[in-house]
Amino acid sequence: MSNGFNVDKDMDNLTLSDLPETNPQQITNVDNSDTEVSQTPNKLKRTDVLEWHEYFMASAFLVAKRSKDPVTKVGAVIVNEANKIVGTGYNGMPIGCSDDDFPWDKNTPNELDSKYLYVCHAEMNAICNKNSADTNNCRIYSSLFPCNECAKFIIQSGIREVIYMCDKDMHKPATIASKRMFDAAKIKYWQYKPQNKRIVIDLYV
Numbered sequence: 784m785s786n787g788f789n790v791d792k793d794m795d796n797l798t799l800s801d802l803p804e805t806n807p808q809q810i811t812n813v814d815n816s817d818t819e820v821s822q823t824p825n826k827l828k829r830t831d832v833l834e835w836h837e838y839f840m841a842s843a844f845l846v847a848k849r850s851k852d853p854v855t856k857v858g859a860v861i862v863n864e865a866n867k868i869v870g871t872g873y874n875g876m877p878i879g880c881s882d883d884d885f886p887w888d889k890n891t892p893n894e895l896d897s898k899y900l901y902v903c904h905a906e907m908n909a910i911c912n913k914n915s916a917d918t919n920n921c922r923i924y925s926s927l928f929p930c931n932e933c934a935k936f937i938i939q940s941g942i943r944e945v946i947y948m949c950d951k952d953m954h955k956p957a958t959i960a961s962k963r964m965f966d967a968a969k970i971k972y973w974q975y976k977p978q979n980k981r982i983v984i985d986l987y988v
């Protein structure tokens with residue numbers, strides 16, 4: 784009997800055999816030296832790792848690389864309170880609306896010929912793509928400050944914090960409206976200032 788299990792010859796029944804009786808005295812005499820965690824710091828542990836905000840914002844920039852927008856690629860990542868990514872999105876045309884058929888132009892005489900009426904924003908896509916029941920008390924990392932439409936989605940989805948990188952549209956009414964709504968809804972928003980200007984991902988290591 785190797786580990787207290789007996790299996791009958793037909794392999795039909797796996798039965799726990801009578802494990803040897805152990806009395807409390809035996810338990811206190813057990814040698815735990817092989818299970819104790821060393822108290823000395825582990826000198827082998829890497830310390831040059833990405834910190835959480837850097838990791839999630841870099842992830843948003845990686846997601847943005849899927850965008851077909853010729854001018855502005857936006858990526859968004861939603862993170863829950865346990866630091867788990869529960870949604871990602873980039874700016875792109877709606878499902879079924881081909882990137883080849885719908886316009887990527889801007890500043891066109893006819894508004895219907897520009898991208899703005901059609902493209903789904905990264906933040907909205909991240910919320911739509913969520914892999915959790917809800918996004919309550921989550922935070923969203925976005926490469927670009929959310930517009931007013933995305934701000935509505937963010938507020939309504941229960942997200943409580945917005946971390947962004949670029950605020951290039953800060954003077955546009957859409958951005959001013961976003962900040963008004965975030966302030967009223969007490970949504971925290973702040974600009975991430977990275978320590979490192981670049982993060983290189985070497986795929987052949």
Ligand SMILES: Nc1ccn([C@H]2C[C@H](O)[C@@H](COP(=O)(O)O)O2)c(=O)n1
Binds near residue numbers: 905906
């Ligand atoms: N919060 C935002 C704002 C904009 N976008 C997308 C929408 C367009 O594809 C692009 C902006 O184009 P631009 O006016 O810079 O030529 O970014 C978004 O995903 N989220």
